[in-house]
Amino acid sequence: MNTKILKKYFNEMYADNGAVREIYEPYAHWLKELPDGTLERRNAEAELLFRRLGITFAVYGETGGAERLIPFDIVPRIFGATEWRRMERGLKQRVRALNAFLHDIYHDQEIIKAGVISAHQVLDNVLYRPEMRGVDLPNQVYAHIAGIDLVRVAENDFYVLEDNLRTPSGVSYMLENRKTMMRLFPELFVKHTVEPVEHYPQMLLNTLREAAPPNAAYPVIVVMTPGSYNSAYFEHAYLASQMGVELVEGQDLFVHQQKVYMHTTDGPQQVHVIYRRVDDDFIDPRVFCPDSTLGVPGLMDAYCSGNVALANGVGTGVADDKSTYLFVPEMIRFYLGETPLLSNVPTWRLSESEDLKYVLAHLPELVVKEVQGSGGYGMLVGPTSTQAEIEAYKQRILAEPAKFIAQPTLALSSCPTLVESGVAPRHVDLRPFVLSGKEVRIVPGGLTRVALNEGSLVVNSSQGGGTKDTWVLED
Numbered sequence: 001m002n003t004k005i006l007k008k009y010f011n012e013m014y015a016d017n018g019a020v021r022e023i024y025e026p027y028a029h030w031l032k033e034l035p036d037g038t039l040e041r042r043n044a045e046a047e048l049l050f051r052r053l054g055i056t057f058a059v060y061g062e063t064g065g066a067e068r069l070i071p072f073d074i075v076p077r078i079f080g081a082t083e084w085r086r087m088e089r090g091l092k093q094r095v096r097a098l099n100a101f102l103h104d105i106y107h108d109q110e111i112i113k114a115g116v117i118s119a120h121q122v123l124d125n126v127l128y129r130p131e132m133r134g135v136d137l138p139n140q141v142y143a144h145i146a147g148i149d150l151v152r153v154a155e156n157d158f159y160v161l162e163d164n165l166r167t168p169s170g171v172s173y174m175l176e177n178r179k180t181m182m183r184l185f186p187e188l189f190v191k192h193t194v195e196p197v198e199h200y201p202q203m204l205l206n207t208l209r210e211a212a213p214p215n216a217a218y219p220v221i222v223v224m225t226p227g228s229y230n231s232a233y234f235e236h237a238y239l240a241s242q243m244g245v246e247l248v249e250g251q252d253l254f255v256h257q258q259k260v261y262m263h264t265t266d267g268p269q270q271v272h273v274i275y276r277r278v279d280d281d282f283i284d285p286r287v288f289c290p291d292s293t294l295g296v297p298g299l300m301d302a303y304c305s306g307n308v309a310l311a312n313g314v315g316t317g318v319a320d321d322k323s324t325y326l327f328v329p330e331m332i333r334f335y336l337g338e339t340p341l342l343s344n345v346p347t348w349r350l351s352e353s354e355d356l357k358y359v360l361a362h363l364p365e366l367v368v369k370e371v372q373g374s375g376g377y378g379m380l381v382g383p384t385s386t387q388a389e390i391e392a393y394k395q396r397i398l399a400e401p402a403k404f405i406a407q408p409t410l411a412l413s414s415c416p417t418l419v420e421s422g423v424a425p426r427h428v429d430l431r432p433f434v435l436s437g438k439e440v441r442i443v444p445g446g447l448t449r450v451a452l453n454e455g456s457l458v459v460n461s462s463q464g465g466g467t468k469d470t471w472v473l474e475d
Contacts, residue, residue, distance in 0.1 A: 010154050010413040011425055012077070023080045023473065026191050031423070039418055042184045043074050049183070055176055055234060070173060071466030075423060076181060076188075077415045077430075077448045081195075084444055084472040087150065087158060090341035091432055092440045093332060095146050098163060098319050099436055100335035102142035106132045106315065116334050117327045125324070127317030127372065129280060131287060135304050138211050139438055142313035145204070145275075146434040147171075150342070152413035159345045159410070161429060163328065165312060165320040167277050170467075171433050172235035174447040175200060175242075177469040195444035195472040200433070201242035203441055204275075208243075210437030211309040212272045219272035221245045222262060224253070226278050226294045236277050250278070255298030258305045273309045280314050322371045322405050323349060345410065351402035359406040360397065363390050367457075368397065368406045381457060383409050412457055415468070417450055427451045429459050430470065445470035 013024045020028040050069055079087075104111055105122050106129075112119050122128055147168030149161040178197050182189055205221070212219035225236035227249055240247035252263055253271065261268040276283060282292040284299040302308045318324060326347050329340040348355035348366075359366060363382050370378040380393040397404050414425035432446030448470045449459035459465040 009411040009427065010152060012152070012413050012428075013416050013425075023078050027076070027078060027188070030188065030191060039074060039423070043418055045184060046072055046074055046180050049180055050176075053176065055173070071452055072173075072177060072180065073417050073426075073450055073452070073466050073468040074181070074184065075416045075418050076469045076471045077428060078192075078471045078473065079445070080473055081475045083156075084195075087342070087432070088442055088444075090158075091148055091434050091442060093336065093338060093341050094148060094160065094163070094328060095143065095434045095436055095440055097328065097331040097335050098146070098165065099141050099143055101331045102313070102316060102319050103137075103140045104335070105318065106135060111331070111334055114334065116330050117324075121324065121327075122318060125318045125321055127280070127315070127321055129315035129318075131300060131304070132313075132315040136306070137313055138214070138309060139436075141211065141436045142316050143319070144207055144211055144311035144313070144436055146436070147431045148434060150430045150432065151345075151410055152428075152430075153411055158342060160325075160328070160342050161345060161410075162322060162325060163320045164431075165316040166279065167232075167312065168431070168433070169232040169235055169277075170431055170447040170449075171200060172238040173467045174433070174445070174470070175238075177447075177467060181469045192471065193474040195474055197443045197445055200443045201239065203435055203443065204239065205243045205245070207435040207437040207441065208273045208275055208309075208311055211311055213306055213309060216272040220262070220269060221273040221275065222248045222253075222271055224248050224250070224274050224276040224278055226282070230277070232277065239275070250283075250293070250295045253296045253299075255296060255302050258298075258302045258307050260296065260299065260302050260308045271308060273311065275311045280317065283310075283314070317372075322347075322369055323351070323402075326405075345407045348406040350397060350404045350406060355406075356397075356401050360394060363394060365409060366406045367409050368393060368404055371403050371405060379458070381409065384456070409457065412451075412459075415448070415450065417452070417468070419452065419454075424454070426454070427457050427459065428468070444472035 013021060015021055050072060055070055101111065111117055112122060143165040145168060147164035147170065150158050151161050152158050174197060208221050209219055222245055223236055223240040225233060225247060237247050248262060254261055260271045262271050278294050281289045283295040284297060285292045285295055286297050287300040303310055326349065329344055332338055332340045348359050350356045350359060366382045368380040382390065412427040412429060415428045416423045417426035428448050428450045430446050430448050432442055435441045448468045450466050450468055451457060451459045452466050
């Protein structure tokens with residue numbers, strides 16, 4: 001166990017002696033000179049802007065499915081160019097290996113034959129899709145859009161918390177956070193040379209075009225949404241608008257002779273690329289969930305025939321399963337012949353008897369997650385849980401140990417954040433968005449998520465977290 005991740009948290013703005021870290025010095029000077037009440041007034045302006053734009057998200061399970069305004073913090077998180085480039089190299093390396101893994105497990109399965117990962121871990125995973133065996137995808141890319149969650153625990157120590165390869169969300173907030181900051185604080189962007197992020201929609205569009213079937217000279221691209229009641233519907237509509245492509249639901253598409261068409265006022269139009277924000281189980285009722293009304297009958301037939309591309313590819317979930325996560329460093333060594341540049345968080349597999357025994361004895365100290373969970377749901381954060389909550393979770397683990405993994409409670413780094421008492425440190429993580437086509441691309445930065453409650457380590461918006469703009473300063 002690497003005990004560094006259990007130490008006192010790292011403050012990204014202030015050193016242990018109270019001095020402002022060099023990267024934050026210009027911002028700290030600007031903040032000191034700011035008239036009282038300025039941040040609070042501009043924060044109110046930001047909230048008004050977000051309301052007007054409808055930047056909301058829904059929380060599943062809440063009565064009436066009410067939408068919330070996503071909390072936005074107007075104090076930016078700042079990275080230097082050198083530390084960002086180090087992260088960027090590690091992110092690209094990781095996503096290349098994950099795509100190689102996905103291609104392999106649906107083709108020759110060399111990693112299983114080599115004994116690096118067991119057949120049971122892959123082939124018996126409920127997210128493994130046998131329908132994808134032998135299906136060749138353009139550029140051998142399955143995860144065209146990946147959201148890799150990073151946490152920082154020391155000045156030069158970053159860990160990958162999880163890989164999101166199915167339908168990662170949050171990039172619309174990254175883009176709107178930057179627009180809002182530039183509108184509210186133009187003077188800050190004069191003092192700081194911040195790397196841009198506004199070209200992400202064009203970068204995404206280029207990536208989707210590269211995924212098109214080879215015979216599509218002018219590919220027609222759509223964004224497929226489950227509909228307006230989905231928690232990330234704002235993002236679906238936003239990205240379609242920013243890319244200048246149609247936003248569709250399953251009922252807007254149909255399949256004829258293994259090709260996908262879109263209903264338009266001018267008649268059927270063939271679709272070549274679908275950026276789908278609908279989970280595997282619901283995309284084609286003929287193959288997966290038969291009572292799904294979100295998908296398109298026959299879509300998998302068209303997809304496996306190479307007449308339409310889906311981003312992300314079907315079957316990517318087996319690679320972002322939290323038990324598969326443990327093997328990503330070995331994937332990097334196996335497929336790329338390289339040493340991993342970003343480390344995993346030490347993780348216990350509760351399907352292993354010794355790991356299970358240790359975790360059950362140390363639940364108050366650990367974070368326990370469902371193997372296929374997301375959004376911060378279904379977690380146990382031991383240090384902030386009551387004895388009753390821990391005991392109830394223990395019974396869940398004992399019933400089905402293989403459905404859980406456990407990790408140390410990370411000392412997530414903190415960033416200055418505007419709260420009721422003023423500017424104070426709050427814990428953060430980072431979700432950069434990695435795009436894979438003919439090459440791997442990343443816009444500088446990503447979405448910083450912040451735990452707004454003092455002492456909280458849960459940054460998910462569904463669990464009360466907020467977001468902030470992430471700055472990467474140019475050299």
